[in-house]
Amino acid sequence: MTVLQFSRREPEHGAWHRSEMQRVADACAEPIARGxxxxxxxxxxxxxxxxxxxLGPAPERECVICLSRLGGNYVLEDGxxxxxxxxxxxxxxxxxxRGSLRRKTKAIVARAxxxxxAFKEVFEEKVEPALAEPVEIVSLVAPELVALI
Amino acid sequence: xxxxxxxxxxxxxxxxxxxGAWLKALRQRAGYSQIQLAERLGYxxxxxxxQVENGHGRVPTDGMEAWSLALGxxxxxxxRRLLSYYDxxxxxxxxxxxx
Numbered sequence: 204m205t206v207l208q209f210s211r212r213e214p215e216h217g218a219w220h221r222s223e224m225q226r227v228a229d230a231c232a233e234p235i236a237r238g239x240x241x242x243x244x245x246x247x248x249x250x251x252x253x254x255x256x257x258l259g260p261a262p263e264r265e266c267v268i269c270l271s272r273l274g275g276n277y278v279l280e281d282g283x284x285x286x287x288x289x290x291x292x293x294x295x296x297x298x299x300x301r302g303s304l305r306r307k308t309k310a311i312v313a314r315a316x317x318x319x320x321a322f323k324e325v326f327e328e329k330v331e332p333a334l335a336e337p338v339e340i341v342s343l344v345a346p347e348l349v350a351l352i
Numbered sequence: 353x354x355x356x357x358x359x360x361x362x363x364x365x366x367x368x369x370x371x372g373a374w375l376k377a378l379r380q381r382a383g384y385s386q387i388q389l390a391e392r393l394g395y396x397x398x399x400x401x402x403q404v405e406n407g408h409g410r411v412p413t414d415g416m417e418a419w420s421l422a423l424g425x426x427x428x429x430x431x432r433r434l435l436s437y438y439d440x441x442x443x444x445x446x447x448x449x450x451x
Contacts, residue, residue: 248402249386256408263364266408271399283412284400 219245219253219272223293227255227270230297234304240267257300268303270296279303369407371437376405378423392422410438 227243234240241261246254248271257268266282277296279288281303288299379389379401386405390398393415403409411419411434420430436443 244408246402246406246408248399250398252399252402254399254402254406254408256403256406258408265410266403269399269403269408271397271402273397273399278397278399280397280400280403282403282409284395284403284409284415286396 217251217253219255223272224255226293226297227257227300230301231257231304233301239304257304268300270300365407367437367440368410371410371434372405372407374433374437375411375419375423378425379405382423384422389422393418410434 231240238260241258241264243258244256252271252273255270256266258264259267269280271278276289276291277293279296279299280286287303290296386398386401390401404411416431417427420427
């Protein structure tokens with residue numbers, strides 16, 4: 204029996220390759236168009252491993268996704284240090300970047316929906332009856348409404 | 353009168369960078385590499401340490417105590433200093449405005 208010897212992939216260090224950046228840029232095209240990603244920046248770890256930070260909307264421009272290449276592996280983390288995915292193929296990682304950003308958008312929409320429902324409930328329970336009362340009463344519930352926004 | 357601290361995108365970014373530089377200085381003073389600090393904090397990789405030090409991440413609130421102890425800073429002092437970078441307006445209200 205002949206055992207085929209596959210060439211071992213050399214660990215990589217240093218800056219991002221153009222092809223890697225292109226894969227990630229392709230994955231981010233839609234989120235950028237929708238304004239969910241405002242851009243990206245690159246950096247390095249102390250050991251010289253490249254990192255790519257996808258930034259959320261202005262003005263905060265917080266890092267929403269951090270992609271690092273460690274040796275021959277890619278690691279995907281959120282802005283809190285939670286590992287979302289790791290793999291040795293950039294195409295697979297790019298797809299995960301796309302999926303992670305999509306899930307993040309859905310979570311934001313879900314939170315906004317809950318906030319809107321709570322706002323509506325407070326409005327129906329407190330504001331509508333108060334409209335018949337003097338304006339001073341409305342000022343009493345205003346802080347609660349502001350807290351929900 | 354509006355006394356809110358102006359918070360433009362550049363200022364926010366600069367503050368996160370400053371926080372990262374401060375954390376890096378603390379780590380170096382403690383004699384750890386990014387890998388060693390990540391090990392002490394229980395992270396699988398050291399990439400998050402680099403992310404925070406490069407000004408692209410924040411020390412999570414629930415991780416501040418562990419970070420402070422690993423870096424040899426009292427937790428309250430550490431958290432207060434980080435708050436001054438991450439949320440300067442809240443820091444001002446809590447620690448600078450006299451009631």
